[in-house]
Amino acid sequence: MLYSVRMRAAQGSTHEQGGKHISGAERLVSGELLTSVAAAMLRRALSHSRGTADFINLTVETVPAEAVREVTCLPIITVNTPDMIAGRESAQAMLIRAGVAPVAAAAGMSALAGLPVSLRGAMVVNAQTGLRLDTQAERGVRVSRMDIADEQDYLHWLNRQGYGNNQIHLREAVVLAAKVMSAPGMVAELCWSDDPEYTAGYVATPAAYTRFTQLKPHGSPIGGRIFFIQENTDLKQLVDYLQYQPILVKVPAAGGA
Ligand code: WAQ
Ligand code: MG
Ligand code: MG
Ligand code: MG
Structure with a gap:
């Protein structure tokens, strides 16, 4: 239990x-x-x-x-971006490489950038058209019932890559992204924090969790997430999976990153 x-x-x-x-x-x-x-x-x-x-x-x-189902976490890549504009450009390009239509990547980026207040969850967006599919306004879809399978393995795996013990934002986001990318119909995720001092964000794709050191202005309390999904995805099934499917995340087998 x-x-x-x-x-x-x-x-x-x-x-x-x-x-x-x-x-x-x-x-x-x-x-x-x-x-x-x-x-x-x-x-x-x-x-x-x-x-x-x-x-x-x-x-x-x-x-x-x-x-409970187990999923493996994605390899982590860090891209040092000189400023927010460069960060958002790189993130948008990565979404497009992952299969998000350019119009949808641009729409998603401006939806997140234009939020008047933070969302509590994520917007679900059609990866072809850029239209928002969830109807949950400021609530968004909140992913839950996921965690690390083995805390020590995870911390060692992060430490070996230079991510120290205090990086709580990264630790939690890598777990969330692993669950999100395991969901049926998921194409990519875009995220930046709503914590004013935390400017980093990421794009998750089936291949990697890519962090950009600057995706929002320092001091901004507005953050959020977007899940880009394939056009024919059953939205109710997807949201059920994100909210209710219990997931434990394990690190890649030794020999991997
Ligand atoms: N499910 C869906 N959306 C969520 C969840 C969740 N469980 N938790 C947070 N969000 C959404 C919500 O809109 C928040 O406003 C937004 O994400 C940001 O949440 O260095 O810290 O917890 O690699 O502030 C990313 C970079 C950090 C980490 C993300 O998000 C790194 C972060 P926060
Ligand atoms: Mg969080
Ligand atoms: Mg926060
Ligand atoms: Mg939070």
Whole structure:
């Protein structure tokens, strides 16, 4: 038996009543870790760079171990971009190489760049037309029920590539991207953080998780994600998979990166 632990925190009022999204997190852990993981999520909501939460929703649900599927995380590539403009150009080019139509890549990029406030989840966008398919407005689709299969293996794998212990954004994003790219019909993902001090973002494709060191202006509290999907994808099945399919992410077999 595993536990899905999900947290969402807002300021001003609840998310539903228009409060400002502060922080969210999702884990899939064993019973021994449950209380410490839940406590860490509360701490995170109460001391976040986006502000202090005054509404926190913490949800714990059991997940049968038989339902869990394993996926392998993507190789990580870092591209040092001199500024945000160069970063966005490179990211857009990478989306197109992954099979997103140029018009859809451009539409996605401007949708994310033009957000008035952060989304809490991701926009799902048609990779051919660039049209947004989910109807969830500022909520977006929130991926959950995923985690690292073995924390020590994962930290070693990251360390060997020069990604240290404190890179919590990277650690979480690599796990999320692994689940997202394993979903049926997924073409690519584009992301940058809503944490004001965190300018890096990434494009995930079936081949790699490519980070760009600057995808948004330093100090901007607006971030989000876009999932570009194939035209004929069953949207309900896809969203179900992203929200409910329990996934544990393992590192590539030794010998790989
Ligand atoms: N499911 C769907 N969308 C999500 C989720 C989720 N579980 N978590 C976050 N988002 C969306 C939401 O719109 C947030 O506003 C946005 O992503 C950014 O979330 O150095 O830290 O947690 O390699 O701030 C990327 C680069 C960091 C890491 C991303 O995102 C690296 C990051 P944050
Ligand atoms: Mg978050
Ligand atoms: Mg996050
Ligand atoms: Mg954030």
